[in-house]
Amino acid sequence: MTAYRKLNSSVKPNRRYGFKRRCLSLFGRFIFLSVIAITLLLTIGLLYIYATYPPHASCTIKWTFDSNCTYINYKIANQIISWNDADCGTGMKCLYSLSSHNASLILGSHKTPKWHFTDSFYFAFAPDNSTCYVEGVSSSDSWFALLDFGVNYCNLHNVITGSGIDTLDGYTEFTENSVCTLYTSRNCDKY
Template identity: 35%
Template sequence: MYTKSLLVATFLVLGATVAITSECKMIWIFGIPCRDVYVTLVTQIKNWRNVGSCITGSQSCLYELVSTTPYVIKAKHTSPRTKFSNTFLIIFNPAEEATMCRVTGDSISDFFVDPVDSDINYCSLQNLIDGSGLSKVDGYKHFTNEYICVESHAPNCTIG
């Protein structure tokens, strides 16, 4: 009986944890080669790695480059206000033409939703694109919706 109760309690806890974990998926298209996008994003993550790059109220800091491969960047962002973090993957899908690049971003909260930074997954990804200047390149397009990125309907992503 004890084992059955323990299993039920474990499933309830795991279910509650999954229910309050936040995730965001986004797609970007850039009118420049993927190599340029890749280098720009890795450079921006490195530039925003320490707390010294924070401006009061800004989220443009505490990024950490976890790993890279030719078509994948794995990184982490920690909120300077709450210290909650999220991990994200940026996956490159080079188009047939060398002048276009399709990129997918997938961010998930590490553990649970941060009630103060409820849009942290969306903002961690989009601030990186905006802060690096990639949102201003020719051919830039951005796709997401509230079903694949719950925070995308009204984000507050001040990058300072």
């Protein structure tokens, strides 16, 4: 016959087990709260990025020239063609590619020398008497690109300054952070 031992109700549970359980519980709470805090910070950071910059690494710039659009178009297209090689010098004024070219639109792309990320761009031309209005848009082809250190701005701006048309009479340029990622942080000598 099996003997059963009567449980003594005055025996307290093992204190070590209870301490371990409490420690694990506190550690679990700490991990949980840490995950919540990190998630909250990332959410706030992303909301700031989306509120300040375009939702994808890109840039839109508008220029005005007191010149005919045929000349401006010609200078921009020739500058893109001249930077088609891999000799970048100190910046990223290389690896440009001209995809399509007509009187009202230039399509192209720029590849970054180090990581070979590709940004697609276009220049659209709107003549008005003796004034030429140009809109340029550059956008990263990488779906995951949110911030670009102003590279998309520099993709467009470098072509304009490289061609020398920024020195023409009546030249104006307009863009801002809401339509141009990291515009105020750009460094076109580097990018």
